[in-house]
Amino acid sequence: MRDKEADLGLHDLYRTYSGWLTARLRRRFGDQTEDLAQEAWIRAVPYSRRGVIAHPKALLLRIVDNLVIDHARRRAPRSLAITDTVDPQSAVDPASQIDVVLLKQLIVSMPPRLRDVFVLSRFAHLEYQEIGERLNIPVSTVQWRMQKAMEYCAAQLRL
Structure with missing residues (x-):
């Protein structure tokens, strides 16, 4: 019942x-x-x-x-297994594929709190207010984390 x-x-x-x-x-x-x-x-x-x-x-x-x-x-990118194969026909533009892989690696390597804000802002296209509501944090914290995420990206790209 x-x-x-x-x-x-x-x-x-x-x-x-x-x-x-x-x-x-x-x-x-x-x-x-x-x-x-x-x-x-x-x-x-x-x-x-x-x-x-x-x-x-x-x-x-x-x-x-x-x-x-x-x-x-x-x-998120995962490690290749021994059984994974690459189809040469699917490789359209190697340069752009490398950029995509590097971007994914950069995002995955970000500290989780920065990554969550970054992904919700840049890929889910949420405004800071919505991100704050979703993550239960103040908008000022969202702004700070986004700034730190952008600094992290810039630092990684300089390497």
């Missing part, structure tokens, strides 16, 4: 907040909105089974933040 009540609670949450979440995600992520929203609701299920969710909007935004970070980590 408890699972049935939890499912009803999640249904009520969905009915109440799905429009808000979709609108919020659409502004930030555009065509990724539906996938992120669906995955967010799936990840909200265990929380609804634990009982009443005190701050559903905050929970949903935190889930989406974690999803975005997870997706960014999955896209």
Whole structure:
């Protein structure tokens, strides 16, 4: 019976907040909105089974933040395995591919707090206010971290 009540609670949450979440995600992520929203609701299920969710909007935004970070980590470069092969036909412009690899390595080597702000600003195209809300930090901290991230990039490029 408890699972049935939890499912009803999640249904009520969905009915109440799905429009808000979709609108919020659409502004930030555009065509990724539906996938992120669906995955967010799936990840909200265990929380609804634990009982009443005190701050559903905050929970949903935190889930989406974690999803975005997870997706960014999955896209990060990984070490080549012995079984990995390179298709020579896919090599269109070696110079631009090298730049992309170097950029990815630079971003991955950044301290995590700087990297999170940098990625959300430059690749998710979020404003500092939105980044602050997403990471639960003041805008001044976002500005400081972004400045440090840019200094880090400049220092690495000078090497």
